[in-house]
Amino acid sequence: MHRTYIRIPAHFYRITLHNPVDSVTMALVPDENNANLIAHLLTEHYGLRKDEHITVSATVIRHEDEKSTGNVVISNS
Numbered sequence: 001m002h003r004t005y006i007r008i009p010a011h012f013y014r015i016t017l018h019n020p021v022d023s024v025t026m027a028l029v030p031d032e033n034n035a036n037l038i039a040h041l042l043t044e045h046y047g048l049r050k051d052e053h054i055t056v057s058a059t060v061i062r063h064e065d066e067k068s069t070g071n072v073v074i075s076n077s
Contacts, residue, residue: 014059015039019052026054028061 012028013035026042029035035056043054 008061010060012059012061014057016055016057017052018055019049
């Protein structure tokens with residue numbers, strides 16, 4: 001059986017839609033430039049309401065001190 005290991009990055013950039021009542025994560029992106037581009041495109045084309053805005057913030061998905069390897073095993077079986 002062939003196994004593929006993928007290392008999941010510890011840091012992602014969270015794209016969040018904020019309104020006065022709630023905040024919703026729209027995407028987690030591993031690259032800051034891509035996250036900013038996506039947020040810019042969403043701001044232009046999503047049809048935001050008056051009190052809504054989209055932000056990009058760095059977030060830690062996996063802490064470095066965790067004992068797990070952080071590898072995801074993808075199997076073809």
